[in-house]
Amino acid sequence: xxxxxxxxxxxxxxxxxxxxxxxxxxxxxxxxxxxxxxxxxxxxxxxxxxxxxxxxxxxxxxxxxxxxxxxxxxxxxxxxxxxxxxxxxxxxxxxxxxxxxxxxxxxxxxxxxxxxxxxxxxxxxxxxxxxxxxxxxxxxxxxxxxxxxxxxxxxxxxxxxxxxxxxxxxxxxxxxxxxxxxxxxxxxxxxxxxxxxxxxxxxxxxxxxxxxxxxxxxxxxxxxxxxxxxxxxxxxxxxxxxxxxxxxxxxxxxxxxxxxxxxxxxxxxxxxxxxxxxxxxxxxxxxxxxxxxxxxxxxxxxxxxxxxxxxxxxxxxxxx
Amino acid sequence: xxxxxxxxxxxxxxxxxxxxxxxxxxxxxxxxxxxxxxxxxxxxxxxxxxxxxxxxxxxxxxxxxxxxxxxxxxxxxxxxxxxxxxxxxxxxxxxxxxxxxxxxxxxxxxxxxxxxxxxxxxxxxxxxxxxxxxxxxxxxxxxxxxxxxxxxxxxxxxxxxxxxxxxxxxxxxxxxxxxxxxxxxxxxxxxxxxxxxxxxxxxxxxxxxxxxxxxxxxxxxxxxxxxxxxxxxxxxxxxxxxxxxxxxxxxxxxxxxxxxxxxxxxxxxxxxxxxxxxxxxxxxxxxxxxxxxxxxxxxxxxxxxxxxxxxxxxxxxxxx
Numbered sequence: 001x002x003x004x005x006x007x008x009x010x011x012x013x014x015x016x017x018x019x020x021x022x023x024x025x026x027x028x029x030x031x032x033x034x035x036x037x038x039x040x041x042x043x044x045x046x047x048x049x050x051x052x053x054x055x056x057x058x059x060x061x062x063x064x065x066x067x068x069x070x071x072x073x074x075x076x077x078x079x080x081x082x083x084x085x086x087x088x089x090x091x092x093x094x095x096x097x098x099x100x101x102x103x104x105x106x107x108x109x110x111x112x113x114x115x116x117x118x119x120x121x122x123x124x125x126x127x128x129x130x131x132x133x134x135x136x137x138x139x140x141x142x143x144x145x146x147x148x149x150x151x152x153x154x155x156x157x158x159x160x161x162x163x164x165x166x167x168x169x170x171x172x173x174x175x176x177x178x179x180x181x182x183x184x185x186x187x188x189x190x191x192x193x194x195x196x197x198x199x200x201x202x203x204x205x206x207x208x209x210x211x212x213x214x215x216x217x218x219x220x221x222x223x224x225x226x227x228x229x230x231x232x233x234x235x236x237x238x239x240x241x242x243x244x245x246x247x248x249x250x251x252x253x254x255x256x257x258x259x260x261x262x263x264x265x266x267x268x269x270x271x272x273x274x275x276x277x278x279x280x281x282x283x284x285x286x287x288x289x290x291x292x293x294x295x296x297x298x299x300x301x302x303x304x305x306x307x308x309x310x311x312x313x314x315x316x317x318x319x320x
Numbered sequence: 321x322x323x324x325x326x327x328x329x330x331x332x333x334x335x336x337x338x339x340x341x342x343x344x345x346x347x348x349x350x351x352x353x354x355x356x357x358x359x360x361x362x363x364x365x366x367x368x369x370x371x372x373x374x375x376x377x378x379x380x381x382x383x384x385x386x387x388x389x390x391x392x393x394x395x396x397x398x399x400x401x402x403x404x405x406x407x408x409x410x411x412x413x414x415x416x417x418x419x420x421x422x423x424x425x426x427x428x429x430x431x432x433x434x435x436x437x438x439x440x441x442x443x444x445x446x447x448x449x450x451x452x453x454x455x456x457x458x459x460x461x462x463x464x465x466x467x468x469x470x471x472x473x474x475x476x477x478x479x480x481x482x483x484x485x486x487x488x489x490x491x492x493x494x495x496x497x498x499x500x501x502x503x504x505x506x507x508x509x510x511x512x513x514x515x516x517x518x519x520x521x522x523x524x525x526x527x528x529x530x531x532x533x534x535x536x537x538x539x540x541x542x543x544x545x546x547x548x549x550x551x552x553x554x555x556x557x558x559x560x561x562x563x564x565x566x567x568x569x570x571x572x573x574x575x576x577x578x579x580x581x582x583x584x585x586x587x588x589x590x591x592x593x594x595x596x597x598x599x600x601x602x603x604x605x606x607x608x609x610x611x612x613x614x615x616x617x618x619x620x621x622x623x624x625x626x627x628x629x630x631x632x633x634x635x636x637x638x639x640x
Contacts, residue, residue: 020349074608075607083608083609084608100636131475131476132476133474146575146576147552148468148472148473148475153468153469153576154577155451155452155468155469155577155578155579156451156452156575156577156579156613158577158609158610160577160607160609160610161575161576162574162575162607162610163574163575165571165574165605165607166486166571166572166574166575167488167567167568167570167571167605168487168489168490169488169489169490169491169565170488170489170492170563170564171489172490177605178604178606179567179570179604179605180604212340243490244490246488247490247499248487249486250485250487250499251485251486251487251502252486252575254482254483254485254486255464255466255481255482255483255486255572256466256473256475257474257475257476257478257480257481259475259476282497284499285485285487285497285499287480287482287485287496287497288394288403288404289394289403289478289480290478290480290482293476304500
């Protein structure tokens with residue numbers, strides 16, 4: 001077997017996948033993120049894990065045609081250089097590609113994780129039939145990747161698509177970035193919970209109170225269940241999300257002439273509650289002729305999307 | 321001389337320019353737009369004007385290497401097909417490239433006027449040193465063209481970049497497109513005037529009253545003069561514009577990693593009043609690392625920008 005290695009560097013675990021040339025996952029291995037949080041540890045632990053994976057698969061180093069990494073930060077993709085990882089200290093200005101290629105016998109490529117998620121969805125998931133799309137991952141924050149005319153958009157060779165920090169309400173709530181009314185303040189997990197709690201003065205409505213009996217912390221998942229059970233305020237939380245997200249998507253479609261927007265991440269758990277509203281608003285506020293064609297779709301790939309995207313990057317390098 | 325013909329199809333006049341291979345304007349001719357508003361008139365008047373221009377220049381048909389047209393509407397650029405011109409009736413679904421190439425002995429290319437304005441600024445104007453930029457024309461409405469990695473972005477081969485219809489205020493004023501709080505409702509001429517008049521209950525503040533003595537109609541130009549003379553409400557009109565425009569630009573830079581945003585059109589008349597505020601807000605709300613480099617610039621090309629952009633299209637075809 002000849003193939004690629006795709007690496008998904010997440011908040012809790014770093015997942016390594018061995019993929020064949022058709023991106024079928026052959027073998028997977030997981031390292032707790034905290035074990036490789038320090039750069040020195042990464043450089044000793046990671047190559048060992050790769051060699052051990054290859055050995056376990058019963059193949060040779062030469063069978064691996066490239067290794068791709070999706071990292072949670074800003075990356076110069078051409079250089080394979082990490083500018084910063086906002087949530088991991090000590091990773092400012094790290095030439096990771098160069099450091100790893102000294103230790104591994106194949107080409108290494110690095111890009112932002114949301115970019116590679118978009119790449120995976122566009123090549124193997126919900127975006128296969130579209131040339132121009134935005135892929136959003138909605139959860140704690142907002143991740144985004146843009147495919148324009150079939151290629152991942154990277155300006156200045158950088159990985160970053162800060163899709164969460166686009167204002168939809170000039171005098172809206174303050175965002176973690178310091179600006180007001182970013183789309184993240186309408187769809188990010190903590191903002192959903194905060195909107196609910198502000199409206200109840202930190203108490204629970206009856207349905208939520210019942211659901212909270214077996215829970216430690218109020219989450220969007222609980223609000224989603226409460227909304228389905230008829231809790232009016234929880235329904236408003238998701239109605240507000242759907243409205244803002246629809247208006248935001250219509251604006252980006254107007255700017256770029258996108259054919260599709262794919263939504264993934266935790267918020268997809270509430271798809272049944274929000275998708276019709278989002279689609280209706282996108283249709284209404286997108287300009288002709290794009291309003292006739294534009295699609296809003298749920299992401300198709302699940303937990304291995306990051307590995308697959310990194311594998312595609314490993315195969316195609318900067319050409320994707 | 322060998323060269324190109326660039327055509328700028330504006331609201332009051334259609335301008336035809338003969339350009340040499342270095343895009344220097346050699347000869348110019350103007351046709352009132354109303355004389356060619358009907359399709360039949362266009363197809364008889366326009367080719368005659370082209371042949372007469374060539375004759376006047378003392379060159380031959382073979383010296384013309386291509387003709388480009390910037391039209392105010394939605395165009396399939398690959399086919400040279402006009403879907404619609406929002407402000408001119410009877411131009412729905414017109415295969416203009418095909419119709420003109422039957423009547424003219426050279427290749428004809430057609431694109432949206434704002435796209436060609438962006439192309440001209442990026443190749444010959446304020447955008448020469450940037451690979452990724454947005455060029456906005458702010459006047460009656462908002463026109464936009466995006467250059468991404470040195471090429472004009474066209475999704476689905478269509479010309480349209482509806483940059484004016486991006487929401488920055490969910491519950492803002494109603495826009496001509498039917499949505500609420502589009503950036504156009506903060507920067508379009510009539511919205512500037514309306515904002516002023518709403519705040520005075522349709523009266524004039526003293527400074528504006530004085531300026532209106534020799535005028536028929538309140539315009540953004542008068543408000544600009546009043547603002548410079550110390551009229552507080554006129555200053556608020558432009559303060560509101562600068563704030564919304566800055567926030568809007570920061571969002572698009574965050575999404576696309578742009579290096580520059582170029583602003584042209586009538587609003588540039590108030591550059592002295594708005595530019596510092598816009599730049600400050602863009603810097604503040606753009607995410608790292610893009611905030612370090614992003615530039616907000618005034619357009620450089622003046623009245624012939626449309627002709628120049630159309631000439632570049634004529635030379636390079638779809639390759640631009």
